[in-house]
Amino acid sequence: MKILVDEDLLYVKQLFSKLGEIVLLNGYNITIDCLKLIDALIVRSVTNVNAELLYNTSVKFVGSVTAGVDHLDLNWLTKSGVKFINAPGCNARSVVEYIFSGLFFLAKRYGFFLRDKIVGIIGVGNIGKLLCQLLDLLEVQTLLCDPPLAKGGAIGNWHALEKLVSEADILTFHVPLIYDGPYATWHMVDDDFLSALPSNRILINTCRGGVFDNYALLRALQNGKKINVILDVWEFEPKILLPLLYSIDIGTPHIAGSSIEGKIRGAQCIFNAYNNFISVDRVVNSPFLLPPIMYYRRLTSVLDEKLLSDLIHSVYDIYHDNISLKNNAEKFGYFEWFRKYYLNRREWSSLYVHSFYSADIEILRELGFS
Structure with missing residues (x-):
């Protein structure tokens, strides 16, 4: 079989080479013409997988080594009989550790103790839940906001976003990018949000760039809004708004979830799912290739x-x-x-x-x- 793999997925390449011929391509350059004779496609979030990419190709399996799925047209894939799998939770630990590194950096720079702050967590999936658990261990107060979970009856002390805006010292976002509907998250942080936000707050975005209106955030900062910002994700990636980068405390290039361990967990998840798809009795459970030196x-x-x-x-x-x-x-x-x-x-x-x-x-x- 032939498997097309984003060339930047190091551990995926090494695993899937056991199953057949591997075709490597930059994720930004994957087109329908590349997929005519491909059986499986393994991607990152930079590749939009939809009818435009897959129509009338031989691809029957799509694996995305990501937690999010907004780059996958799930409805079309389902209707077309294409099996798809992502890797929810594979990078949760890495993202949470990134956030702690950022918060303790700000604590040192501005002279505060994390235990004295209230952390508002917007989106309580794998990442938000783990972040809440670790903050609880450190006796840091949290406020949780996740309307879909709350409406679905999930157990939790849920709060409206407005309460987090008014009371939380730190707001960290862990939501999918949804453009419309009752749970839309596109430009959740916009001019109105920033106007309502009190001064001396901390904003963190490690989910999707479009959750923050980058131009609105830049305007607020240029107009003297006293907030601290950590951004790992950006609108219009890989192009980023440079004046915004130079105006915030911490800016990184979408690497919050990119630990070695997280990459290995994602690769294992997709590899095991594909083996199950093709009915091969082979499962990888051990942390292969993980550097043993601690x-x-x-x-x-x-x-x-x-x-x-x-x-x-x-x-x-x-x-x-x-x-x-x-x-x-x-x-x-x-x-x-x-x-x-x-x-x-x-x-x-x-x-x-x-x-x-x-x-x-x-x-x-x-x-x-x-």
């Missing part, structure tokens, strides 16, 4: 926010990615280049921590450290 840190004092911040930034310091993008964003193709060669980031589990304090050991273990 970092080591011995703690000699009781765990507090400063020490936890040091541990988190010893694994991943968001500021380095921010500086790299801001220093090079005007170079042609840098956004895509950064993502393509972004391979070395690890998760907290790669850090082995030793402490004499049993209570601290338990907290660190529950947070995800080894």
